[in-house]
Amino acid sequence: MENGHTKVKVGVIGVGVMGALHARDVYESDLTKLVAVCDIDEARAQIIGELYDAKVYFDYSKMLAEAEVDGVIVATPHYDHTPISIAALKKGIHVLTEKPIAVHVNDAQKMIAAYEKALEQYPELVFSAMFQQRTYGFWQKIKALLDDGELGRLLRTTWIITDWYRTQSYYDGGGWRATWQGEGGGVLLNQCPHNIDLYQWFVGMPQRVSGFAALGKYHNIEVEDEVTAVFEHDNGMVGHFITTTAESPGTNRLEIVGENGKLVFEDGKLTFYRNRYSALEQIKHASGAYDKVENWVIDVPYTHHGEPGHRFVIENFARAIANEKALIAPAVEGLHSIMLANAILYSALTRQQVSLPLDGDAYEVKLRELIENSDFQKPVHAPRSGDEEMGKSF
Secondary structure, eight states, X not given: OOTTOOOEEEEEEOOSHHHHHHHHHHHHOSSEEEEEEEOSSHHHHHHHHHHTTOEEESOHHHHHHHSOOSEEEEXXXXXXXXXXXXXXXXXXXXXXXXXXXXXSHHHHHHHHXXXXXXXXXXXXXXXXXXXXXXXXXXXXXXXXXXXXXXXXXXXXXXXXXXXXXXXXXXHTTOTTTTOTTTTSOSTTTTTTHHHHHHHHHHHOOOSEEEEEEEESSSSSOSSEEEEEEEEEOXXXXXXXXXXXXXXXXXXXXXXXXXXXXXXEEETTEEEEEEESSOHHHHHHHOSSTTOOOOEEEEEOOOOOOOSOOHHHHHHHHHHHHTTSSOOSSBGGGHHHHHHHHHHHHHHHHHTXXXXXXXXXXXXXXXXXXXXXXXXXXXXXXXXXXXXXXXXXXX
16 A cells, blocks of 8 residues: 555456446555456456456456455446355455445345454454445535534435436346346436435434335336335434436435524535524424524535545545545445335335335345246347446436
């Protein structure tokens, strides 16, 4: 690493669009050395291996057994995150897994259990998740304001996040994508894990979830491409989460309302409508029937790196391995976003309100039913090369 320290030796498992970008970031970082890449697409693996001077593998078990890696980045299709991460952790190899950490709650819990077991033999083992949006300056400022209690008691959090626009060409670019068997879900599991992670990072997990989801409403897919959810928190706060991959132009607007005011983030601008005093106290004590609370409109400053953010998580992973930094996103926290996404979809499919923690067995049964009853024929074409295409999403 820096200042004469040895670089952390990293392997990347799965070098499709995202994995190839991770391989590039590992290769270019002063903190890491890319020593191995692995993919079942042998031609793809060879290309990335030659491009970044890394040993090439076509089987992750062989790579974990032979490659001299300190840690691995897992960037495979979602279902494979679980067995690959568990296999690496059992060998004492540090793991950074792409989001979501798993497809469903039971698999996520298996990964966490394997990590906790491995810690008994390898107490310094690092298990991280690729929630790079936690590095964004505006989200960090919101988190700090909430942690400092600036809003007081929270009343409502509403996130309209409909700018994850995807065309049919996107879905047709991979045989696994947007299928129950290959991906395990749609917008909740692919695009929105970041936003769901941030939601619970900001305001905590709800206790009850009501979800409404449309399957293949706007695209020729079998999974959800439009979702609306309502969250009920034990502290009385109500949450709303609205998303789709079909709106253009879409919206990305977050409102967090408390007794002391309202935070709004939209179009890169963070605004704090700060109350002079508590709205809840005004309700109790105001003499007039319509006396609103005086408030000031504050443009909240923040600094932001302006990048997609993946390299910051990779370098944080390396620093955590070297015992220099705490993790930005411990993988064990990835269970929360998985549980919330699963709960939304389970509520929508069963048309019932769901209480948390989610019954992982019930959800897995429902998911298996969807897989077994599927007769969807997935059209597939070769995707366009990734750097430029993926860059449009961030």
